[in-house]
Amino acid sequence: MKLGRMNHLGYAVPDMDDAIAHYRDVMGASVVTEPFDMPEQGVRVCFVHTPGEQGTEGTQVELLSPLDENSPVAGFIAKNPLGGQHHVCFEAPDIAEARAYFEGIGKRILGPTRIGAHGTPIFFVHPKDMMGMLTEIMETPKEAH
Numbered sequence: 466m467k468l469g470r471m472n473h474l475g476y477a478v479p480d481m482d483d484a485i486a487h488y489r490d491v492m493g494a495s496v497v498t499e500p501f502d503m504p505e506q507g508v509r510v511c512f513v514h515t516p517g518e519q520g521t522e523g524t525q526v527e528l529l530s531p532l533d534e535n536s537p538v539a540g541f542i543a544k545n546p547l548g549g550q551h552h553v554c555f556e557a558p559d560i561a562e563a564r565a566y567f568e569g570i571g572k573r574i575l576g577p578t579r580i581g582a583h584g585t586p587i588f589f590v591h592p593k594d595m596m597g598m599l600t601e602i603m604e605t606p607k608e609a610h
């Protein structure tokens with residue numbers, strides 16, 4: 466396994482509109498996507514783009530708010546009412562190979578591989594097996610980078 470590009474940092478936010486206003490008005494973000502719901506993941510999602518080097522796309526900030534009390538970010542926000550960093554996401558060229566690698570070294574995978582917000586397959590590795598950081602692995606988009 467070779468560490469891939471950091472695609473995004475997932476930030477849990479209690480209020481999506483407030484978070485978007487913060488990134489636009491306080492942080493000066495120029496590209497903020499329209500938020501959309503992913504009911505199968507239990508979250509509302511919005512991407513804040515950061516600039517990369519030499520015109521490449523930088524790491525994104527993925528804003529996540531819970532759609533209901535069963536959402537995987539609902540418990541996190543209950544413990545952290547202001548929100549905060551929820552997960553980190555690294556790209557891998559082949560999702561099945563990456564999953565087999567983590568399983569093979571005894572890391573706990575959280576649920577099935579599914580399609581993520583970028584349209585490619587993703588899976589999550591338990592934070593207790595990953596230095597305290599909930600880790601998302603996503604297959605590198607074909608057209609990217």
Ligand SMILES: CC[C@@H](C(=O)O)C(=O)SCCNC(=O)CCNC(=O)[C@H](O)C(C)(C)COP(=O)(O)OP(=O)(O)OC[C@H]1O[C@@H](n2cnc3c(N)ncnc32)[C@H](O)[C@@H]1OP(=O)(O)O
Binds near residue numbers: 475510540541581593
């Ligand atoms: C937008 C779609 C997609 C994308 O394409 O990018 C996404 O990113 S979706 C993001 C949301 N989806 C997920 O997070 C799915 C995976 N998550 C889970 O399965 C669960 O949330 C969890 C990580 C297993 C946590 O379960 P939960 O029941 O909410 O919490 P517990 O209280 O049982 O937690 C156990 C233990 O782990 C600590 N913890 C929980 N969440 C985190 C976190 N985000 N980062 C670090 N540590 C975390 C928690 O504090 C507990 O520790 P102890 O108190 O020491 O037991």
Ligand SMILES: [Co+2]
Binds near residue numbers: 473552601
């Ligand atoms: Co994510």
